[in-house]
Amino acid sequence: MLIFNTKNDLSSYLSSLTDPLIGFVPTMGALHDGHLALLRKAKKQCSLVVCSIFVNHTQFDSKEDFNSYPNTLSSDITKLEKINCDLLYVPDVSDLYAIDEKAKHFNFNGLDPQMEAKFRKGHFDGVATIIEKFFNIIKPHKAYFGQKDLQQLLVVKQLTKQLNLPIEIVSVPTIREENGLAMSSRNKLLSPKHLETASMLYKSLEFCKANKGNFSITDLKNRIKTQFSEQLEVDLEYLEFVNSNSLQTISVFKENGDNAICIAAFVGRVRLIDNIIF
Ligand code: PAF
DSSP, rough: EESSSSHHHHHHHHTTSOOOOOEEEEEOOOOOOHHHHHHHHHHHHHHHEEEEOOOOOGGGOHHHHHHTTTHHHHHHHHHHTTTOOEEEEEEOHHHHHOOOOOOOOOTTSSSSSSSSHHHHHTTTHHHHHHHHHHHHHHHHHHHEEEEGGGGHHHHHHHHHHHTTOOOEEEEEOBBBBBTOOOOOOGGGGGGGHHHHHHHHHHHHHHHHHHTTTOOOHHHHHHHHHHHTTTOOTTTEEEEEEEEEETOBOSOOOOOOOOEEEEEEEEEEEEEEEEEEEE
């Protein structure tokens, strides 16, 4: 695997190649099986796979969250080599941002006033700013995003459309721990006890899906809220029942697979998100 630290070296290498089909997997490192699923799919569909590792400060609304983001670069490199990733881009912040450069402002067509955008102010402006930069440097044919971050996935699709870029955004299903907890780099920050407790996010989503014919959405919401309020170390931030394409709130389930339930909660000091689509 070739490792590049600057956008100039990376893009001049890429332009020296003849007609590669480029698959791009952007990450913030602390790689887990969820990332490896993105990379495996990219390897299957593309002739050249580029992964990036960059903890993008402009998408964090809390310094504490940014500073505590796990950094496991040497084991990440081992994992990437094992999976035959072709190129890794690990830039320094100065390679991507000018001094004091802020995130650009975007409008995502109704996808961004709710959920993650509501609770993490400016988050998607930061994500879109860095993704636009990466797309301009790497010019991938396909880019891979996990369904775990459903709102991010839809925002990136919208961004690609707005910028009129010829990039296919490929969605990859969520990979889970044995207890159902969605894989996330933040899981590394959970104590063994909290790793177990955190499975209640997915269990709640599964409960709602299994009981969609038995209770109204309002009743399901209230039941889950009550369960969370009984757990001292868990703090439910939101539980939203939405259309899985528009993210607009729904009040009844549809039969067509367009239903999504999205959840965010703190387990101890660690903020986790998850969703289920059915
Ligand atoms: O999902 C992530 O890890 C980040 O939001 C991304 C897409 C790498 C942008 O920084």
